[in-house]
Amino acid sequence: MTFQVGGAVVAIDAAPNPWFDLSYVTDNFDTVLALAQEHIILTVISVGLGAAIALLLALIARRSRWLSTAILGMSTIIYTIPSLAMFAFIAPFTGLSVRTVIVGLVLYSLVILVRNFLAGLQSVPAEVRESAIGMGYNPRQLFLKVELPLALPAFIAGLRIATVSTIALATVGVIVGHGGLGQLIIGGFNANFYRAQIVAGTIACVLLALVADLLLAGAERLLTPWSRRST
Amino acid sequence: MVKAIYVIWSDAFAYLNDPLNWTRRNGILELLGQHLYISGMAVLLALLVALPVAVYLGHTGRGGAFTVAVSNVSRAIPTLALLTIFAVVPGLGFTDWATILALAIFAIPPILSNTYVGFRGVDRDVKEAAIAMGMSPLQVIFKAELPLAMPLLMTGVRTAGVQVVATTTLAALVGGGGLGDIINLGFGQQNYGVLLAGAFLVAALSLLTEFVLVALSWLVTPGQKRLPWQKTGSSRTPDDQGLATPERSDPALLANPL
Numbered sequence: 147m148t149f150q151v152g153g154a155v156v157a158i159d160a161a162p163n164p165w166f167d168l169s170y171v172t173d174n175f176d177t178v179l180a181l182a183q184e185h186i187i188l189t190v191i192s193v194g195l196g197a198a199i200a201l202l203l204a205l206i207a208r209r210s211r212w213l214s215t216a217i218l219g220m221s222t223i224i225y226t227i228p229s230l231a232m233f234a235f236i237a238p239f240t241g242l243s244v245r246t247v248i249v250g251l252v253l254y255s256l257v258i259l260v261r262n263f264l265a266g267l268q269s270v271p272a273e274v275r276e277s278a279i280g281m282g283y284n285p286r287q288l289f290l291k292v293e294l295p296l297a298l299p300a301f302i303a304g305l306r307i308a309t310v311s312t313i314a315l316a317t318v319g320v321i322v323g324h325g326g327l328g329q330l331i332i333g334g335f336n337a338n339f340y341r342a343q344i345v346a347g348t349i350a351c352v353l354l355a356l357v358a359d360l361l362l363a364g365a366e367r368l369l370t371p372w373s374r375r376s377t
Numbered sequence: 378m379v380k381a382i383y384v385i386w387s388d389a390f391a392y393l394n395d396p397l398n399w400t401r402r403n404g405i406l407e408l409l410g411q412h413l414y415i416s417g418m419a420v421l422l423a424l425l426v427a428l429p430v431a432v433y434l435g436h437t438g439r440g441g442a443f444t445v446a447v448s449n450v451s452r453a454i455p456t457l458a459l460l461t462i463f464a465v466v467p468g469l470g471f472t473d474w475a476t477i478l479a480l481a482i483f484a485i486p487p488i489l490s491n492t493y494v495g496f497r498g499v500d501r502d503v504k505e506a507a508i509a510m511g512m513s514p515l516q517v518i519f520k521a522e523l524p525l526a527m528p529l530l531m532t533g534v535r536t537a538g539v540q541v542v543a544t545t546t547l548a549a550l551v552g553g554g555g556l557g558d559i560i561n562l563g564f565g566q567q568n569y570g571v572l573l574a575g576a577f578l579v580a581a582l583s584l585l586t587e588f589v590l591v592a593l594s595w596l597v598t599p600g601q602k603r604l605p606w607q608k609t610g611s612s613r614t615p616d617d618q619g620l621a622t623p624e625r626s627d628p629a630l631l632a633n634p635l
Contacts, residue, residue: 226587227580228543230550234560234576238385238569307452314455318547321564331461335551339465348458355453 167342174343178330182350185326188316189358192248193309196255203256204263214264221257229254229318237322247319254315255308262304266297299373302366306359313355317347327351388570389577405559405578411473412555412582416542418477423484423537428530431489435496435526436518444493448486456483456544464551476553480544484537491533495526524599531594535587542586546579556582 171178207214227235232250240246270293278292294301317328325332330347334340392398399405434440459482463475499522507521523530549557556579563572 223584226539226543226583228546228557228583230546230557230560231576231579231583234563234572235580237564237572238382242564242567310449310452314453317455317457320457321550321561328455328457331455331458332550335461335465339470341465344458344461344465348455348462351455351458352453359453 163341165341165345170342171346181327181329185316188326189312192251192312193255195252197259200256200259200263203260207264208267221260224253225257229315233321242322244324246322247324251312255312258308259304262300266300270296298370306362309358310355385569385573389573392570392574408556408558412545415473415476416545419480419541420484420538422481423488427485427488431492432496435493438497444490448490451486457547460547461551476548480541484541487536488533492530495529496522499525527598535590538590539587543583
């Protein structure tokens with residue numbers, strides 16, 4: 147589009163397109179907030195489901211060497227498949243819906259978590275487990291009172307990585323229209339390269355990841371008071 | 378449902394079986410070439426930046442916190458965001474270099490941290506023996522430390538390489554080309570056959586990259602050879618510094634999600 151200014155032809159491209167524009171955020175606050183909310187919901191559901199399945203798999207995997215090799219091998223293969231291809235594999239089953247994104251994100255977080263959960267469980271010294279069994283702990287007590295507290299730092303380290311990764315990865319959900327803040331990034335690109343929107347989406351994503359990481363780090367401090375005393 | 382899935386799969390194979398889909402302009406072969414060129418340049422660029430820094434830091438034993446911070450921060454930045462930002466930089470946008478630069482930035486942390494850990498982990502006695510034998514500082518680095526750090530260095534290169542090949546797919550969302558174009562087209566037209574065909578190609582290329590780089594590490598690693606999935610002794614537990622998720626056999630750092 148062009149328009150006349152005093153006889154000269156000025157291209158509309160010359161319109162200002164700043165990288166940072168606070169008025170973008172204030173003018174579109176509701177949109178940004180709604181997308182951030184979708185982003186958080188996507189992350190919480192994906193990491194939550196992923197953690198539940200990963201814990202189950204880790205508990206099964208540690209029972210035999212063969213099983214743990216099989217599960218870790220599968221997880222490496224899943225991890226190697228690019229997110230866009232993963233969503234493409236899932237889409238024929240779930241359609242262009244938010245379920246496609248959630249299934250994909252669950253798979254990736256699961257893969258990260260199962261390794262950390264397994265490493266955490268295996269880090270519990272055999273003597274500790276044996277003395278707990280000798281003291282008459284049943285398997286449930288053994289897990290809840292002995293193994294879980296000892297493996298907790300490894301569990302939370304895994305949760306932190308999975309959460310931060312999931313927040314970054316959720317943006318790719320834009321391919322089926324449910325990318326949370328990714329909608330801002332690609333939306334800005336498609337809206338004639340609207341930089342303020344792209345950068346706002348990016349900054350919001352990074353902030354979300356940092357806040358989530360800090361919250362989990364805080365949770366670890368609260369849940370493992372004994373490790374604080376020793377350091 | 379079963380019938381619909383069957384139709385989609387046969388559509389995908391029909392797409393892959395048509396030679397024209399491979400050889401035409403913007404066909405699979407052209408997109409593959411573009412994909413490999415972008416990925417290769419990105420890894421090369423990352424190696425040029427990361428290796429000297431990692432070797433220096435690891436050799437002197439300084440900057441551990443720095444490498445951990447770099448990989449933690451990079452994990453929080455969505456690849457898609459950086460790809461998009463680079464695609465709208467004037468002069469850089471809509472060239473292959475926008476994609477290459479964005480991906481190179483994400484390829485630096487795995488190479489940097491693994492190489493750093495590899496060099497830092499070299500036994501002090503080995504270094505002192507090398508110096509006592511009259512080696513110059515450069516000889517110590519290349520003849521004593523490098524061979525010992527090689528397995529971890531290659532783990533970093535492998536992680537970065539697979540990650541770059543995988544994330545090059547995302548460039549299609551911002552007009553960057555590569556095999557992701559086929560998936561993007563499939564989603565755009567809601568053509569699940571094309572979609573699945575693209576997903577197959579991209580997944581196959583990523584897995585192939587993984588195998589090729591495993592073979593490469595096997596070739597360039599001196600001494601006792603072992604494959605990444607072979608177990609060694611004890612398992613490491615992830616520590617809370619963000620150095621986490623060991624690939625069982627070596628203290629590798631897990632890359633960004635792809």
